[in-house]
Amino acid sequence: DGPWITDVDGNRLLDLGSGIGVTTLGHTHPEVVAAAKAQLDLLSHTLFTVTPYENYVRLAERLGEHTPGSHAKKTFFVNSGAEAVENAVKIARAHTGRRVVAALDHAFHGRTNLTMAMNHRAAPYATGFGPLAADIQRVPNSYPFRDGLSGARAAARTIEYLEQRIGAADLAAIIAEPIQGEGGFVVPAPDYLTALQDWATEHGVVFIADEIQSGLGRTGTWFASELFGLVPDLVLTAKGIADGLPLAGITGRAEIMDSALPGGLGGTFSGNPVSIAAAHAVLDVLETGEPFAEAARIERALLTGLRELARDYASIGDIRGHGAMIAFELTEPGSTTPLAGLASKIAAAAAAQGILLLTAGSYSNVIRFLPSLAVTDAQIEVALGVIGDALAEYARA
CATH class of the missing domain: 3.90.1150.10 (Aspartate Aminotransferase, domain 1)
Incomplete structure (x- = not known):
């Protein structure tokens, strides 16, 4: 309670x-519980790609309204944060035709085969679970307490790694938690994230904001990206989106989201009606x-x-x-x-x-x-x- x-x-x-x-x-939360209970009396499950339903569409629209940026957006729902990360990588690779994904030092993105390769720490998340997914590179982040660098200098260091160790021609995406979660709530120096985003945009690299822990009111804004003036290409949500029910979302620029072939994205329980109903109740509360x-x-x-x-x-x-x-x-x-x-x-x-x-x-x-x-x-x-x-x-x- x-x-x-x-x-x-x-x-x-x-x-x-x-x-x-x-x-x-x-x-x-009483409003979330009431919404979930009411939905159970109507429909507990249908696969959206076979028999779509309005609440899924409306929740996608609402996330498009609240994620940073006024560009045309589309949203796809899955079950967990790690699944959102995996699908974001698939979408970025499909859009760019490139293979490599850059993750930041001290990052945490999940416990699936792909995401454990993206994490900073091997133990306990990857120890004994190899081989790890290929084409994942980790690059320095901004950690003001430890590196003492301004945002501009930290970004220059990261970009040097991106250019020299990967090369923009092979880089599909940069993924960053605006405030790192498992890494210790590391808050980057001002202008760090926007400098990375500017470089990514210039070189046709998809910038993914992992807002799974920091999004939807947690930091006092809809998304932590807003604190840094960041307008990501893809925004990932999970955790608080349904206040306890399993749901996650990938919201992004429409032209990027449309890159996957029909049927390339999906999942039996992705966007389950009960979780979707709970998420609507969460957004109702946040919108107050x-x-x-x-x-x-x-x-x-x-x-x-x-x-x-x-x-x-x-x-x-x-x-x-x-x-x-x-x-x-x-x-x-x-x-x-x-x-x-x-x-x-x-x-x-x-x-x-x-x-x-x-x-x-x-x-x-x-x-x-x-x-x-x-x-x-x-x-x-x-x-x-x-x-x-x-x-x-x-x-x-």
Whole structure:
């Protein structure tokens, strides 16, 4: 219920992970539940490509209205974020006739055969599961806390890798999370993403924004791309799109989306009517504007509290994020040397006190907050107090 989970013993837990960013509006949101229940009484499943239905079309239209840019768009629905990534790659390759896909350092795009080759970390996502998919290249990202580069300089470094190690003639797509999720909520320096997009457009490369974790109100905007002035060619949504039901979408420029042959894109459960109905309810709530204000409130509460903790504990090396997508990175005081063990200790201590936290980061040294927008400032204050107690026990001041 809302930000709460009750376990089999009756313990009430404050969930600040939301199923890794899925239940953005809260667990069992009444409007979402009502929409899904009503749809079950009408139609539980039909394959859209055989017997299409209006709600699918209308949801595609609504995503086209809210994703960045005023260009003509089309949308295709699938079941999960990784499936959205895979189909975006297929579409980009079909459109360009090229084969190579560039992913950024510290990225995470899924656990399927293709997406695990796109992730920054091999363990645990790819270890023992090879061989990996070919024609995936990873290039440097913008990580201001660690590289100290401006957006322009970081983009120049990335572009140099793209040009020298891949070559634009073979590059089908660049895929980027505007704010990296599993990588530790890495927020790129200003102008980094737009510089990459400009280069991609100049060279006929499809720019894909993986907004699976950062989209649909999570960062206080419809999509995190808006925070950076980014207008991607393809935008990927999942997680919060149906507030707990399986659904994902690929929304993109119509001329790019039309590149696949008829029947080339599809799936038995892609765009399931019940999930589609839930997604309409989510968009109804988002269109009121209230969730964006709640995300901004949560950002203020978390940043204020974390900065106070950072004054007492030098192990908090960096605090970053937007909206209800905030994290802090733990390092040796005065350095960028990761403190991976401390993050897991804090998460364990918080769980023992009924606070569910998520760790993240390529070095496993980040605590990330992905609360539902139903969490209150008072609940955040309690959670920060528990984190402070853990820091007092395990960290050096």
